[in-house]
Amino acid sequence: MRDAGASFERSDAALAKVVLQSEDAMEAFKQALCRDAEQRIAAGTMSVDVAFNLHEVANACEQIGDHCTNIAEQVIYLVTGAIVRHMGGKWVEQPRVSTRPA
Template sequence: MTDKHISSQFDNELNQVSSHVLELGGMVEMQIRQAMYALSEFNIEVADQVQDTEHRVNALELEIDRELSNIIARRQPTAIDLRLLLAISKTTANLERVGDEAAKIARMVKRIIDSGKARVLPAGELRMAADLAAQQLRKALDAFARLSADDAVAIIKDDDHVDREFDGFVRKLITYMMEDPRTISASLDLLTLAKAIERIGDHAKNIAEFVIYIVKGADVRHSGPDGVESAAR
């Protein structure tokens, strides 16, 4: 077997596992959309769909892990290729955690509905933050598909927008609770939902950092904005 043939097989295996990562990304994006619809409409059936999808997300994560393990065992990749496989593995883990956050939102929605206090909550206030987090994830997946370090840098910079939305929402909730202490319990539930949305944005940022790691070989997880831009050049 020629080296060219081995290289071609390796490329095919990498393309397959990358396609599965993007498939996983599509599944968790759908979970986010469904979770936010369930929250805005207090729809228990859609919340159930989010939780049903969680099982498929977990199964696909395990399949990707098996594929990566098989590639490493069969191909004995070089340091550069091993870096790529490691980043793919970490990207997969972050996508699975996004699915966990969406499922958490769905479970909370069902609990709120069961409690009978659904309409007390100003759930619409969360839409902007949720939309931003979902956009961040979509951009991160696009950056992964194109292996674009420049796009990844833009995503990392934009993460501040999601954080500001979360901070602003927390301030609104504090005012809400101070004006009417009877809403404290409901507001705490909403805070849990807001935190889950913020974490989705964090995972999108993590994926962008791994894209830079794949393309440039630089670990920017604990770098400031200047360090990220410098590494991506």
């Protein structure tokens, strides 16, 4: 979130690309958190209520991450004119489109 805001504030396309690359880390963190909660419930060291609350927090963090990637995509577009899309499990920068008439 910090880097998404900084990339917007500074019009920094390189930092915006770092934000896009961190999306996989966020997903891995959420999966690890949920797996740990499941194991703790099974072991009796975490209540189901706490696990549900933890899952809700993880979902909210994922939504924040999605908003950050949207901001990063827009920064890249505004600075470079390139359109960035998440395709095939990775971020793809499509060629810059000229806006001048032929």
